[in-house]
Amino acid sequence: MENSxxxxxxxxxxxxxxxxILESVLMPSDGSSEFNLLAEDYNSILLNQCRCNETTCENIETCTHGGQYEFKPQQKELTLKKLENTARPIIECNDLCGCSKNSCLNRLVQYGPRRNLEIFHSTRYRSHGLRTKVHIPSGAFICEYAGELLTVTEAKKRLExxxxxxxxNYVLVLNEYSNEKKQQVTIVDPSRRGNIGRYLNHSCNPNCYxxxxxxxxxxPKLGIxxxxxxxxxxxxxxHYGGEDQSKNINEGKACLCAAANCTGxxxxxSIE
Ligand SMILES: C[S@@+](CC[C@H](N)C(=O)[O-])C[C@H]1O[C@@H](n2cnc3c(N)ncnc32)[C@H](O)[C@@H]1O
Ligand SMILES: [Zn+2]
Ligand SMILES: [Zn+2]
Ligand SMILES: [Zn+2]
Structure with a gap:
């Protein structure tokens, strides 16, 4: 397995x-209560460990985390099973889990970006882009979109x-919903501090999500x-429109993606 x-x-x-930076970091403190809440979350540990014992954590019936990734021997790596619902959270095993790190099939993003990615000058986008030097199977992990974690107030300032x-603009807003109700918003800005994820451009017909x-x-980490x-x-x-791709179109800058379904x-x- 590539990421074993x-x-x-x-x-x-x-x-x-x-x-x-290798993973997202807190924005500098502005002394606000909003920042303090963000910092509190950032410094908290999730106490949701699975109780598997030396099993593979593959099965959603037996592992409280498992089920999202699968190991297809022909692909030689873990891939994400379900592509339809990107708003669905993915929970990986961690140090507190009962499973063994060596055999657990529920650890992927935590090992960092895949190899053979390359930052290049994209003539289509007239700026930097990210490409792969080798074939990537469907569902494979590319990299995190890592940058400074922002409060809503700071994000609005930077967007303006x-x-x-x-x-x-590198600010990315990820809304998570449960039963159609917004549960959490995560805002990441890799403009000043970031990883390789900052070079992916927007397409109306994207090959990643x-x-x-x-x-x-x-x-959460923003996994690509x-x-x-x-x-x-x-x-x-x-697609920079995230979970609701029908919203906020026809408002932004001209799109250079050249896809057949490009909205232009x-x-x-936007932050609601
Ligand atoms: C996250 S960065 C992507 C990397 C960027 N091209 C670079 O050189 O660093 C987002 C910026 O790239 C440009 N960009 C990304 N997708 C685009 C698209 N479909 N059409 C036009 N510009 C795009 C815009 O300037 C946008 O604000
Ligand atoms: Zn487990
Ligand atoms: Zn596990
Ligand atoms: Zn487009």
Whole structure:
């Protein structure tokens, strides 16, 4: 299995002057109560360990976390089973779980981005993009979208600033719902500090999508997964509109994705 080493592995670098971070970090404190709540969540540990004992944690019937990933021997790696419901949380096993790290089939994002990714100049998008040097199977984990974790107030300020100054926008807002009710919003900005995930462009017909992945913290990681088989040299893209792709279209900047179903506009990043 490609990701079977139980160590975090990420030796990518930025082509420009941005601080490389391996996973999301808190924004600088602004002293607000909103920041304090975010910091409290960031510093909390999820006490939801599974009680499996040396089993594979594959089976949703027996493992309280399992069931989202599957190991297909022909692909030689864990892949995400269900592609339809991206808002569904994915919970990985962690150090508190009863299972063995070596045999657990519910640990993927925690080992870091896949290898053979490459930052390049995308002529289509006239800026940086991310592509793969080798084939990627459907459902495979690409990388986290890691950056500074923002409060809603700080995110609104940064969005306004990006808009006013005509800067590229890296702020990503992930809403999670349960029974159609919004449960949690996670906002990540890799503009100043981030990982390789910041280079994926938007497409109206993307080959990747974002899922919320929890490991040992109530704040999810934004995991980028392959939405289909992806060929070597293909640029990796996801839909910036997130869970509701019909919203916020026809409002943003002109879209350069060139997909047959392109709406002509990039979705605006909005915070409800
Ligand atoms: C998260 S960054 C993606 C990486 C970026 N291209 C770079 O050079 O660092 C998002 C920015 O890339 C550009 N971009 C991404 N997708 C685009 C699209 N479909 N059409 C036009 N510009 C896009 C926009 O400037 C957007 O604000
Ligand atoms: Zn388990
Ligand atoms: Zn496990
Ligand atoms: Zn488009």
């Amino acid at each position: 080493e139980d160590v975090f592995n990420d030796d990518y670098e930025h082509p420009e002057n941005v601080e490389y 600033n990006n808009h006013t100054l005509g800067l590229m 974002i899922g919320a992945v929890r490991i040992d913290c109530p704040i 997964f392959a939405a289909r088989d992806i060929e070597a040299q293909e640029e990796l893209c996801f 506009f990039m979705p605006n990043t």
